[in-house]
Amino acid sequence: MRDASVSERLLDWYDGHARDLPWRVGPAARRADERPDPYRIWLSEVMLQQTTVAAVKAYFQRFTTLWPTVGDLAAAEDTAVMGEWAGLGYYARARNLLKCARIVAGDLGGHFPDTREGLAGLPGIGPYTSAAIASIAFDRPETVVDGNVERVISRLHAVETPLPAAKPELTALADAHTPQVRPGDYAQAIMDLGATICTPRSPACGICPLMDMCVGRAEGIAATLPRKSPKKAKPVRRGVVYVGRRADGAWLVETRPQSGLLGGMRGWPGSDWAEAVPDHAPPADAKWAEAGEVRHTFTHFHLILDVMIADDLKEPRRGRFLPSAEFRPSDLPTVMRKAFDLASGQLGTVEQQSNGSV
DNA sequence: CAAACGTGGCA
DNA sequence: TTGCCAAGTTT
Incomplete structure (x- = not known):
């Protein structure tokens, strides 16, 4: 397959099938040059780390109502923020959220860095989240590699190496597909595909826009990918x-x-x-x-x-x-x-x- | 690199 | 009931 064709297929598919999410500027609005609010993209991405969209929605609504801007969040009491995060899990995210908000609202004058390099290293912003904010909020051609992308790419290329060892290979393959046009929509498109079509169990290969390109499907092993190293028992x-x-x-x-x-x-x-x-x-x-x-x-x-x-x-x-x-x-x-x-x-x-x- | 770090939904 | 999984980061 040619690299350009995957992104073209996904962007066309996204134009008709993008999920409507509270923090998202959809493809039509984006074409009308509406820009996402970096604060809302950052907040949603941190909440979405290892957490389902369904669980995040109510928390996102609550946080943005209480604290509409990064300055508002930075000025909040720690106890209030931790209390509002309660139930969402991975509480280091909430502690880092506050640290990051106070850096952005303070030293950075209320503006999030608009590059992956500038974002990476802020508290709670790692490889995935820096790429997500840079691409979605600032339309930079950065490659997001989350669980969805790992699944889509491992199936598309029939990568049988188990995770996490396969991560570098999957990242390189994913990077080769990232387009220079509409990189923000593309990042959301490939994650939407993973969330709605190329699902962990029973993928809907029959309606997948990448169906005829997918090596995993051709080999009949798509649903078994990505492979993962065995997990330890819980004491x-x-x-x-x-x-x-x-x-x-x-x-x-x-x-x-x-x-x-x-x-x-x-x-x-x-x-x-x-x-x-x-x-x-x-x-x-x-x-x-x-x-x-x-x-x-x-x-x-x-x-x-x-x-x-x-x-x-x-x-x-x-x-x-x-x-x-x-x-x-x-x-x-x-x-x-x-x-x-x-x-x-x-x-x-x-x-x-x-x-x-x- | 492996382990720590939450929770709820689903088969 | 048990195990897997979800837009990962930090140490």
Whole structure:
């Protein structure tokens, strides 16, 4: 196949099949010279890292309503931003989002760099995101290589080398297809193709604009690509959390350390998490009772969390009391919200249940 | 380079 | 229930 033909096919297909997304300037508007807002492209791209479009939409709407410009975001309280990110996962993204916003709003005068080189290296902006912003927001001919592109290109060229070893080869192949015309639309086109036609399971090869060019399809192995190295099994870890409130209803919460799992997020005090529940002390004296257990799976381990509840907390040894009016379950990362949901269903009857104090 | 880093949907 | 997967980055 000739390199130019792939991009021409994809751009023609995109003109008729582009997804309508909240952060996107569609092909028709783009032809009318409407430009994407770099802030919105950056925000959406960071949210979309390892995250589905469906999950991102509501968060994107909320963030852009609360903080319409990078200056607004840069001026926000850390706690507010982390709370709004809660539930989306990979919380280092939110910490880096704030760092990046403050660099752009400060040293860079409120303007995002308009080249891949200028973007790369800003907090949370790696090889993919720098290329995505440069191409989509600034129409630079940079090559995006995300999971969609890896899938499309590995099938198109029948690359059987497993990922991640195949990444350099796939990047080189993808780069050869990137056009000088409409590079921003092209980047979105190839990702849309991967998301809607060249899907991980049961690809719709019969309606694919690249059907007759696809070597993987010709060889009958398209659906099995890309190959991936085997993954490690997830171990089980165990721990305890204490979901407690003071007599006036204030909740005992803490902010987790800025680095590591759930870094910078609000959570319930508790033990560390390990193969066996580590030795620990409750965060405050109270008549703690067992509410049950919560199961949650992280990227690299399963967690079984024993949830303790009490509503008669004394002076805490750790954490701080958050007045009931300031507490929002939606500010919690999902595992902590699960613990809250379990606890809140029982806290009304904690007095009857509790007979073992700690 | 391997590992850490979240979550929800789907087969 | 289990494993795979989603617009990756950082250490």
